[in-house]
Amino acid sequence: MRQYRRTAAVLSAVFMGLGQLYNRQYAKGIAFIVFYATALFYAFTKLEHAIWGIVTLGETKQHFEVVGKITKKVPGDHSIFLMIQGLITIFVVILAVYLFIMNIRDAYQGGKLREEGKPLNGIGATLKFIADKKFPHLIITIPLVFVFFFSVLPILFSVLIAFTNYNNTHEPPGQLVDWQGFRAFKDLLGLSQWAHTFLGVFSWTMLWAVLSTFTTFFGGFAVALLVQQRNIRFKSFFRAIYMIPFAIPAFLSLLIMRNLFNAEFGPINSMLLKFGIEGPQWLSDPVWAKVTIVIVNLWLGFPISMLLIIGILTTIPRDLYEAAEVDGASAFYKFRKITFPSVMFSLAPIVIGQFAGNINNFNVIYLMSGGGPVNSEYQFAGHTDILITWLYSLSITNGRYNFAAVVSIFLFLIIAGFAILSFRRTRSFREDDMLR
Amino acid sequence: MSAYRFRKGLWLVISYILLILIAIFTIYPALWIVFSSFREGTSLFSETLIPEKWTLVHYKELFEQFEFGKWYVNSLKISLITMVLSVLFQLLSGYAFSRFRFKSRKSIMSGLFVIGLFPSFLSLTAVYVLLLNMKLLNTHTALIMVSSAGAAVGYLLVKGYFDTIPKSLEEAAIIDGASNWGVFFRILLPLSRPLIVYMAVTTFAGTFSEFIFAQTVLRTEAKQTLAVGLYNMVSAQFSTQFTIFAAGSVLVSIPVVLIFIIFQRLLVEGLTSGADKG
Numbered sequence A: 001m002r003q004y005r006r007t008a009a010v011l012s013a014v015f016m017g018l019g020q021l022y023n024r025q026y027a028k029g030i031a032f033i034v035f036y037a038t039a040l041f042y043a044f045t046k047l048e049h050a051i052w053g054i055v056t057l058g059e060t061k062q063h064f065e066v067v068g069k070i071t072k073k074v075p076g077d078h079s080i081f082l083m084i085q086g087l088i089t090i091f092v093v094i095l096a097v098y099l100f101i102m103n104i105r106d107a108y109q110g111g112k113l114r115e116e117g118k119p120l121n122g123i124g125a126t127l128k129f130i131a132d133k134k135f136p137h138l139i140i141t142i143p144l145v146f147v148f149f150f151s152v153l154p155i156l157f158s159v160l161i162a163f164t165n166y167n168n169t170h171e172p173p174g175q176l177v178d179w180q181g182f183r184a185f186k187d188l189l190g191l192s193q194w195a196h197t198f199l200g201v202f203s204w205t206m207l208w209a210v211l212s213t214f215t216t217f218f219g220g221f222a223v224a225l226l227v228q229q230r231n232i233r234f235k236s237f238f239r240a241i242y243m244i245p246f247a248i249p250a251f252l253s254l255l256i257m258r259n260l261f262n263a264e265f266g267p268i269n270s271m272l273l274k275f276g277i278e279g280p281q282w283l284s285d286p287v288w289a290k291v292t293i294v295i296v297n298l299w300l301g302f303p304i305s306m307l308l309i310i311g312i313l314t315t316i317p318r319d320l321y322e323a324a325e326v327d328g329a330s331a332f333y334k335f336r337k338i339t340f341p342s343v344m345f346s347l348a349p350i351v352i353g354q355f356a357g358n359i360n361n362f363n364v365i366y367l368m369s370g371g372g373p374v375n376s377e378y379q380f381a382g383h384t385d386i387l388i389t390w391l392y393s394l395s396i397t398n399g400r401y402n403f404a405a406v407v408s409i410f411l412f413l414i415i416a417g418f419a420i421l422s423f424r425r426t427r428s429f430r431e432d433d434m435l436r
Numbered sequence B: 001m002s003a004y005r006f007r008k009g010l011w012l013v014i015s016y017i018l019l020i021l022i023a024i025f026t027i028y029p030a031l032w033i034v035f036s037s038f039r040e041g042t043s044l045f046s047e048t049l050i051p052e053k054w055t056l057v058h059y060k061e062l063f064e065q066f067e068f069g070k071w072y073v074n075s076l077k078i079s080l081i082t083m084v085l086s087v088l089f090q091l092l093s094g095y096a097f098s099r100f101r102f103k104s105r106k107s108i109m110s111g112l113f114v115i116g117l118f119p120s121f122l123s124l125t126a127v128y129v130l131l132l133n134m135k136l137l138n139t140h141t142a143l144i145m146v147s148s149a150g151a152a153v154g155y156l157l158v159k160g161y162f163d164t165i166p167k168s169l170e171e172a173a174i175i176d177g178a179s180n181w182g183v184f185f186r187i188l189l190p191l192s193r194p195l196i197v198y199m200a201v202t203t204f205a206g207t208f209s210e211f212i213f214a215q216t217v218l219r220t221e222a223k224q225t226l227a228v229g230l231y232n233m234v235s236a237q238f239s240t241q242f243t244i245f246a247a248g249s250v251l252v253s254i255p256v257v258l259i260f261i262i263f264q265r266l267l268v269e270g271l272t273s274g275a276d277k278g
Helices: A004-014 A018-022 A026-056 A079-115 A123-133 A135-161 A183-190 A192-227 A235-242 A250-260 A267-274 A286-313 A318-326 A331-359 A362-368 A387-397 A401-425 B002-037 B057-065 B068-099 B105-117 B120-133 B140-163 B168-175 B180-191 B193-209 B212-217 B226-235 B242-262 B264-277
Strands: A063-067 A070-074
Touching (some): A004 A079, A026 A079, A123 A135, A135 A401, A183 A192, A192 A286, A235 A286, A250 A286, A250 B226, A286 A331, A286 B002, A387 B120, B002 B242, B057 B068, B057 B242, B068 B140, B068 B242, B120 B140, B193 B226, B226 B242, B242 B264
Antiparallel strands (some): A063 A070
């Protein structure tokens, strides 16, 4: 018996596709050869430059040269572009190497089939096999490619930035960026003003997440209980009104609220003035600004909790309550022992999810107060800035990209902790084949 | 007994008072903005909630002084295309994870979940450079790509929903010769109407409100979206266009609120099914 499999595998290792040709899978073989040639060409022309780029982040600055009588600007290396292009190139090469290994395996298995005297798939059969048996791979490829380019790659990029000195004094194209290890981490936690800002903003972030989650959840809970009482009429009318904050686009509501709480001209303070009360500086006093934001968030967020809880209330069996009434349970007792546990049982993962979401609630803070009022003890942060808005002003407004990247890594770790906690609890991940 | 009845009656009255107070709390900002849009002058300040003199001039100014119509079309276009793409991506990945078992399925699922936790605009700079390299800055394509790209990350909701649909239905269809696509379009999708409506409406509203990426990617006024345009009207320290902004807000809110009212039942169903099965 001939050793088809070894010959095929070796041929494919020498040049991708040869093994397939040897196995008489011509269309596949040619396709592989074309792919391999392109990949080799790509690797030879790009890979070295990419690795050089990502290791050195560029060597020549933008500078001026005198040509004859005029000075000309000579563009230097753009560190950030080099980094991203390098990342892309390296990934493409890794993917190609993976395909190359798969090609050897394919040739090996083709050879094995021949040894056993079984027929090999022609190109038509191969395609049909992919459409049929590889269907799940086929349908998630496009979504995954998008996720890769617009999420994974940018995330890797921002993680890498944390280890560089990319900030407003090292900003391409004028300047080069260099690797500097953990310096940014040490600076952020070691320099007293930065550490002070970080701790201050961090503790307000956590306080904000707790307060906003708590108020919207229990606010929504209370409203749901009020509306769903047996002898209340016009239930659907009230419910429809309470849905309004959920329906109006959030950015508009926030912009409207910002004006509503305007201390000088806003209607709330002018109304208070009519009663002879001087209204507070809603958004420019440090403490009031926080209170205002929590109130506005309650307005925005309670409808969702209310809708969710109403949905669950209707599923609690009536006889539970009736049994409790026979035993003479008070209304509060029934709530504590029946209603509350049932709601929490279904909603706990969602509440944890909302908590994680609130840590990152950019829109509410940014559109309401923009992080203000300014805190002179902080670096580029105001009293109501949470980590994510601080991050925004650090990077986009003030160009401290490396510090922003460090903060984002911290933020990610915090959220990941909470979210994995909730994810573990969700049935849809744990279960799998038990249902049905 | 009468004391009991009295207490019950009193509680009912208190309940109604509370309900009405909450209703005022919820509806006041909306009413205020509607009335402001009909008020004369441009300032934020007014003596009364209901305007003394009514005018429609701000609605006219909206189209004369700003490219409001264009922003509207831009926003609708971007949000609709993003909505279709994201819902499709989510449904497809949910289908793959719910109905098929394949190698590295679990690791892809966990990977996607973790990626979804990373605050999206942290990657703003990288996305900007990427778009610059692809020569897509200041195009709507860029914004659509950026906003629908991460959609697969939200597969969990769909997967949870599909998991509860009994497999016996599909098995019967497969015996009758249905393909994978047939199962997807003829069986799973029709059974997931509330979920699809919920995802579509929330994606639409989310993209409609999206602000940071739109501001970064779209540079010229003619390309802008409603969110950016309206924000610029009132973001200045002393905004003098408040009533025009109010008119714009009303025009933006009406269609969105209508969609919510029309789909109210399906939305609530989708929301709670996500909670139940998530």
